[in-house]
Amino acid sequence: MKISREDVLRVADLAYLDLGEAELETYRAQIDEILEYIGKLNELDTSKVEPMAQVLADDQTADATLREDLVVPCAVADDVLAQAPDPEPPYFRVPKVIER
Amino acid sequence: MSAAWTISSVREAIAAKKTSAREIATEHYKRIAARNPEINAFLTLCEKRAYAQADRVDAMAAAGKPLPPLAGVPLAIKDTISTRGVRTTCSSKILDNYIPPYDATAVVRLEAAGAVILGKTNCDEFAMGSSTENSAYGPVKNPVAPDRVPGGSSGGSAAAVAADLAVAALGTDTGGSIRQPGALCGLPAMMGSYGRVSRYGLIAFASSLDRIGPLAHNVADVAKVLQIIAGRDPNDSTSTTAPVEDYAAGLAKPVKGMKIGIPKEYFGAGMDAGVREKVEAGIALLRKLGCELMDIHLPHTDYAIATYYIIATAEASSNLARYDGVRFGPRVEGDSLIATYRKTRGAGFGAEVKRRIVLGTYVLSAGYYDAYYLKGQKVRALIAQDFGEAFQKVDVIVTPTSPVPAFKLGERVNDPLQMYLADIYTVTGSLAGLPGISVPCGRIGGKLPVGLQVFGPAFGEARVLQLAHAFEQAGGASL
Numbered sequence: 015m016k017i018s019r020e021d022v023l024r025v026a027d028l029a030y031l032d033l034g035e036a037e038l039e040t041y042r043a044q045i046d047e048i049l050e051y052i053g054k055l056n057e058l059d060t061s062k063v064e065p066m067a068q069v070l071a072d073d074q075t076a077d078a079t080l081r082e083d084l085v086v087p088c089a090v091a092d093d094v095l096a097q098a099p100d101p102e103p104p105y106f107r108v109p110k111v112i113e114r
Numbered sequence: 115m116s117a118a119w120t121i122s123s124v125r126e127a128i129a130a131k132k133t134s135a136r137e138i139a140t141e142h143y144k145r146i147a148a149r150n151p152e153i154n155a156f157l158t159l160c161e162k163r164a165y166a167q168a169d170r171v172d173a174m175a176a177a178g179k180p181l182p183p184l185a186g187v188p189l190a191i192k193d194t195i196s197t198r199g200v201r202t203t204c205s206s207k208i209l210d211n212y213i214p215p216y217d218a219t220a221v222v223r224l225e226a227a228g229a230v231i232l233g234k235t236n237c238d239e240f241a242m243g244s245s246t247e248n249s250a251y252g253p254v255k256n257p258v259a260p261d262r263v264p265g266g267s268s269g270g271s272a273a274a275v276a277a278d279l280a281v282a283a284l285g286t287d288t289g290g291s292i293r294q295p296g297a298l299c300g301l302p303a304m305m306g307s308y309g310r311v312s313r314y315g316l317i318a319f320a321s322s323l324d325r326i327g328p329l330a331h332n333v334a335d336v337a338k339v340l341q342i343i344a345g346r347d348p349n350d351s352t353s354t355t356a357p358v359e360d361y362a363a364g365l366a367k368p369v370k371g372m373k374i375g376i377p378k379e380y381f382g383a384g385m386d387a388g389v390r391e392k393v394e395a396g397i398a399l400l401r402k403l404g405c406e407l408m409d410i411h412l413p414h415t416d417y418a419i420a421t422y423y424i425i426a427t428a429e430a431s432s433n434l435a436r437y438d439g440v441r442f443g444p445r446v447e448g449d450s451l452i453a454t455y456r457k458t459r460g461a462g463f464g465a466e467v468k469r470r471i472v473l474g475t476y477v478l479s480a481g482y483y484d485a486y487y488l489k490g491q492k493v494r495a496l497i498a499q500d501f502g503e504a505f506q507k508v509d510v511i512v513t514p515t516s517p518v519p520a521f522k523l524g525e526r527v528n529d530p531l532q533m534y535l536a537d538i539y540t541v542t543g544s545l546a547g548l549p550g551i552s553v554p555c556g557r558i559g560g561k562l563p564v565g566l567q568v569f570g571p572a573f574g575e576a577r578v579l580q581l582a583h584a585f586e587q588a589g590g591a592s593l
Contacts, residue, residue, distance in 0.1 A: 047531055067322065
């Protein structure tokens with residue numbers, strides 16, 4: 015077994031994701047099978063290979079694509095706040111974070 | 115009026131005043147009303163916006179002004195692409211009521227070119243899937259065979275075009291999500307090179323892989339849509355300044371002598387016999403066209419799915435952290451901020467998304483990062499290197515698009531790994547950042563479409579389109 019029930023609970027905790035009891039075991043078993051499959055990558059010796067995080071042409075690197083820092087109008091605050099589940103313009107309201 | 119509109123027939127009919135953009139939009143909305151309840155391709159329609167745009171095009175035609183390249187062409191847009199003022203859900207309950215405050219650059223460019231956007235298409239939730247069965251709004255049915263899936267994740271876009279509910283559509287492709295539904299619905303469908311099309315306004319799934327691209331009835335229309343959306347956008351730092359070629363001009367160039375690599379690794383076990391027969395007939399047709407075929411090796415192909423599901427889920431787990439019930443989407447209140455995040459996410463995401471968040475968080479977590487994520491990035495380099503070496507010898511690479519034709523609804527939903535393996539021939543090009551098209555290559559038993567995939571070197575879109583066009587013109591679809 016590659017991944018235990020405790021592993022799934024720990025990871026769900028990191029991802030702020032509530033999982034029901036039934037989901038927990040279903041995902042554990044499915045992810046276990048996927049990790050078993052992924053294990054085939056260990057057949058390859060990659061000790062001398064540089065990791066590739068992104069496929070970028072020379073002109074797509076940060077240096078080449080940084081634009082001038084210009085101030086442009088962006089009057090979307092009302093539209094953005096209108097999408098919030100609990101807006102208190104100009105703020106987003108959330109449950110209390112800090113106990114007094 | 116003919117059901118099979120193309121971009122040029124729409125534009126010419128409007129210019130010649132045989133019809134109007136408004137009439138063509140009306141005709142499509144009528145067909146949507148008749149057909150969509152069954153196939154579920156569209157989630158949201160935007161009639162007001164579509165008719166306002168159609169009227170602008172008609173006013174241009176009435177004034178005798180030259181019409182823009184996509185004048186009056188009815189398009190469908192995948193619901194992972196932002197449309198200002200038009201509900202955009204990513205087929206997820208967590209964005210059930212979300213109305214973007216801005217348009218994606220691709221959408222802005224299409225409308226500036228005269229296109230009429232009809233509405234937003236169904237897909238797998240956050241584009242995670244290969245059958246469109248992972249939508250929170252019900253599966254899409256394949257118009258060619260309604261008991262079967264249309265492929266995914268851009269299944270709604272593919273079904274909309276295949277059922278003549280739109281002339282062309284935008285999809286998004288992370289591991290095959292444009293090409294595979296194109297293949298399963300019998301349409302040409304393309305992703306340009308990584309960086310070719312701006313992703314500003316595309317709701318992110320896996321940022322090092324995501325691309326926007328077109329599906330249409332023919333390769334010329336795919337080329338026309340790609341032409342409009344390609345090119346540098348200051349709002350997307352990963353979009354490239356590389357010049358955009360004139361795709362239409364290159365289409366008719368002869369393909370005689372083109373060097374085509376056929377990778378042995380794409381014809382192994384697990385391939386449906388009917389798919390094999392059609393793809394082999396397709397390769398024979400390419401030989402008849404005077405192309406020079408040669409066997410090549412892409413030795414790390416067998417590791418691509420494993421690599422892809424590490425990288426894509428890792429990036430997804432990070433990108434999807436933003437859905438927390440604070441700024442958009444429904445909120446499920448808990449007794450603390452953290453509890454609110456947890457409950458909102460637990461209730462708002464569907465099963466496949468949760469599975470990928472768990473897997474992606476796991477491969478990035480302390481103690482597993484090197485074994486999985488770093489390993490995946492290294493194998494990704496090997497896969498890209500395979501292609502780099504192959505393109506020293508050949509102009510393009512031809513493979514099947516999908517190992518199987520459209521499968522039955524429900525057949526694979528309980529087996530995620532089997533579902534992932536549907537992308538076995540498409541994820542390689544995604545990982546390597548290459549342009550790829552799926553072009554129709556006959557139908558099994560005269561019914562189920564098969565796709566032939568063409569990969570080109572980075573920014574070799576014109577060459578890919580040229581070969582696909584020649585294949586189509588030579589009768590590839592009716593093999």
